[in-house]
Amino acid sequence: MTRVQVHDKAGRELLGEIAVAQRDDVNRAVSTAREAFAAWREVPVVERARHFFRYADALERRREELALSVSRENGKTLADARAEVRRGIEAVEFAAGMPSLMMGDALSDVARGIDSISLRHPVGVCAGITPFNFPAMIPLWMFPIALAAGNTFVLKPSPQTPLTPELLHAIAGECGFPPGIFNVVHGGGETAESLIEHPDVAAVSFVGSSNAARHVQERAVRAHKRVQALGGAKNYLVVMPDAADSATCDAVISAAFGGAGQRCLAGSVLVAVGAAGDALAPMLVDAAAKLRLGRGTADGVEIGPVVSDDALARINGYVERAVNGGARLLLGPRAVPEGGAFAAPVIFDRVDPSSELARDEIFGPVLAIVRAGTLDEAIAVANRSRYGNASSIFTRDGGSARTFASRIEVGMVGINVGIAAPMAFFPFGGVKDSIFGDLRCHGKDAVAFYTQQRVVVSRWPS
Numbered sequence: 179m180t181r182v183q184v185h186d187k188a189g190r191e192l193l194g195e196i197a198v199a200q201r202d203d204v205n206r207a208v209s210t211a212r213e214a215f216a217a218w219r220e221v222p223v224v225e226r227a228r229h230f231f232r233y234a235d236a237l238e239r240r241r242e243e244l245a246l247s248v249s250r251e252n253g254k255t256l257a258d259a260r261a262e263v264r265r266g267i268e269a270v271e272f273a274a275g276m277p278s279l280m281m282g283d284a285l286s287d288v289a290r291g292i293d294s295i296s297l298r299h300p301v302g303v304c305a306g307i308t309p310f311n312f313p314a315m316i317p318l319w320m321f322p323i324a325l326a327a328g329n330t331f332v333l334k335p336s337p338q339t340p341l342t343p344e345l346l347h348a349i350a351g352e353c354g355f356p357p358g359i360f361n362v363v364h365g366g367g368e369t370a371e372s373l374i375e376h377p378d379v380a381a382v383s384f385v386g387s388s389n390a391a392r393h394v395q396e397r398a399v400r401a402h403k404r405v406q407a408l409g410g411a412k413n414y415l416v417v418m419p420d421a422a423d424s425a426t427c428d429a430v431i432s433a434a435f436g437g438a439g440q441r442c443l444a445g446s447v448l449v450a451v452g453a454a455g456d457a458l459a460p461m462l463v464d465a466a467a468k469l470r471l472g473r474g475t476a477d478g479v480e481i482g483p484v485v486s487d488d489a490l491a492r493i494n495g496y497v498e499r500a501v502n503g504g505a506r507l508l509l510g511p512r513a514v515p516e517g518g519a520f521a522a523p524v525i526f527d528r529v530d531p532s533s534e535l536a537r538d539e540i541f542g543p544v545l546a547i548v549r550a551g552t553l554d555e556a557i558a559v560a561n562r563s564r565y566g567n568a569s570s571i572f573t574r575d576g577g578s579a580r581t582f583a584s585r586i587e588v589g590m591v592g593i594n595v596g597i598a599a600p601m602a603f604f605p606f607g608g609v610k611d612s613i614f615g616d617l618r619c620h621g622k623d624a625v626a627f628y629t630q631q632r633v634v635v636s637r638w639p640s
Contacts, residue, residue, distance in 0.1 A: 187253030214358030
């Protein structure tokens with residue numbers, strides 16, 4: 179049996195190890211879920227929901243333990259990890275409302291003596307394949323909603339951050355979840371492929387890169403499965419001249435450098451309109467230069483390490499190529515703590531919007547400032563991106579905000595908000611290469627994804 183060690187991302191200390199699932203292990207997990215489905219789907223939805231009231235309470239009581247686990251195996255700051263766990267618990271609270279969320283529709287006398295109703299039923303065994311950057315929140319977006327709707331679930335977390343999902347699984351067991359309804363398998367691409375291909379898996383949820391998401395969708399569709407596959411992002415922050423102030427600076431710094439830039443909602447391109455660039459750029463450089471790097475669990479640290487040495491090498495490669503290509507560097511790499519894969523904040527100005535610096539998802543603490551003459555030009559720059567996850571505008575003018583919200587081609591829009599992250603009762607997801615599949619994560623979209631509608635047309639003799 180192959181085992182993979184998991185280390186603290188800041189100091190390289192060994193945190194634990196996991197067993198990599200082989201095809202037989204995946205088959206057993208899916209078979210267990212399939213066998214459990216028959217009984218679980220018959221449990222009344224109000225009783226299923228009670229499990230999630232208990233689960234949300236248990237997660238709340240162990241919130242600090244979960245946040246510490248996230249911080250150690252991911253690298254993000256403890257404050258960031260606490261916020262992640264909070265967002266995950268909110269998704270569980272949403273799932274606890276399944277009795278009303280699964281309600282169907284009814285209409286009597288659709289014809290003489292005929293009534294019609296629509297009902298929502300679970301789809302069966304569901305699989306979730308989740309990324310390293312939110313090891314608590316993204317699994318909690320998936321399995322609680324799927325389970326509350328009457329499905330069973332097999333989770334395959336990232337092999338870079340598997341310990342927090344294991345803790346989520348253990349807490350579920352302590353809350354009395356029936357055996358077999360929630361299972362966890364570990365591994366990389368081969369494990370994921372085994373889940374996607376398995377004939378007893380009815381639906382696949384995925385979050386990762388766009389290339390991987392496209393592949394997951396293609397494989398799942400060929401196997402006639404439901405699929406929601408969220409991909410990458412390149413999120414644009416448009417700043418109008420009337421909003422080039424300290425509040426906007428703080429929001430941009432948080433969006434660009436929070437989580438070491440390893441977020442699908444990271445604001446990695448700032449499009450400064452008119453005089454906003456000259457006013458805001460020095461403020462951003464001053465604020466970013468003061469950000470403290472270090473172990474995420476240490477007091478006062480604002481940026482932890484990135485997830486791996488490979489990630490660090492990729493980020494540094496983008497920076498080096500941009501510098502060698504003549505990009506204007508406002509804030510360059512600096513000395514970083516020893517031990518982990520630390521990347522200091524980097525800011526480029528007057529970036530060519532067609533360059534890889536502005537186009538590619540770097541997934542690190544690198545901010546590219548693009549200059550635009552008008553709001554129309556700024557929107558056009560953003561809309562040329564292959565991605566369409568989220569975008570924000572900073573302005574005091576309602577007309578500009580309304581124009582931006584109606585014309586920007588993304589799934590999530592922020593107005594004077596750096597990170598346009600919806601609450602759990604709204605759908606989360608983008609457009610274009612940021613999503614493959616029609617339905618998004620959490621909110622009513624997730625309920626629709628994890629259930630199938632059935633229409634019953636009835637006539638009774640007089």
